[in-house]
Amino acid sequence: MLDVxxxxxxxxxxxxxTIAAVAKVHTYTPSAVSQQLAALEREAGVPLLERSGRRVVLTPAGVVLVRHADTVLSALEEAGAAVAAAGDELSGPLRIGAFPTAVRTVLPAALVTLxxxxxGLELMVTELDPADVPEALRERRLDVALIHDYDVLPASPDHGxxxxxxxxxTVFLAVQAGTGIDEIRSTGEAAWIAGTPGTVCHAVILQLCHAAGVSPRIRHYADDFAAVLALVAAGQxxxxxxxxxxxxxxxxxRLIALDARRRTRIAHRPGAAGHPAVVAFAAAVRASTDAYLSN
Known part of the structure; x- marks a missing residue:
């Protein structure tokens, strides 16, 4: 019997x-992860990993088992959802992840509704960057989350x-009133305020600037959009x-609408779509989003 x-x-x-990355996600030591994978190989009766230089890679049998592991883990989520749906009322923790602008705008009304x-639900919100959501869902630190990407820089599909x-x-170019700037191409020698390097917001500025033939001169770094707009207003x-x-x-x-879009999605583990708590969250956040945008 294979251990789930x-x-x-x-x-x-x-x-x-890498084994080191897996160990970090699960707060194990790399040695403990290696021992657990060796035990899985004994259970499977075939080699699942092989050395490639200083790394380990999956054998063909390991690749096959991973495909089945996704099916098994998804089925367990579906089973948990079905059991929860059989109950009389929702109860227990619902761990929600969201990026800062969603936490400030569409999420509060959804929490009130829930x-x-x-x-009976114990609502728990964690503010985090969308890039950190897959790991948090895999670790079961989150049950559902709001994530985003941009149409000009789409995220790679995550099968997890x-x-x-x-x-x-809509994405806007924010400029100080009276500057005469009306598009990215006309930013010229203007200083830029960007997100921290490594964030999606930073990457999108680089992408759109390069597409417009501009090399952005980044002077300030800020991840909070209220701070960004305050710096713009101050002429920075x-x-x-x-x-x-x-x-x-x-x-x-002054805000100038661009031909670019930020796309927000509701994310959860495979198989959890039918969990009544996830269904309730999705309905509440859709209603709160519609209400926010209509005001």
């Missing part, structure tokens, strides 16, 4: 690439997630902000 916990480790190795309609679209937002540079962050810009900021 060890199957999860093998699946994570296929996704993360608390009113399902008082199931996603459904929530909304698309230009930046990009999505619609949710641009609803109430400070005086002195």
């Amino acid at each position: 916990r060890r199957l999860r480790l093998l699946r994570d190795l296929a996704q993360l690439g 608390g009113r309609d399902h008082p 997630l199931e996603e459904s679209p929530l909304l698309e937002e 540079g230009v930046s990009l902000v999505p619609q949710l962050a641009a609803a109430d810009p400070p005086p002195g900021v």
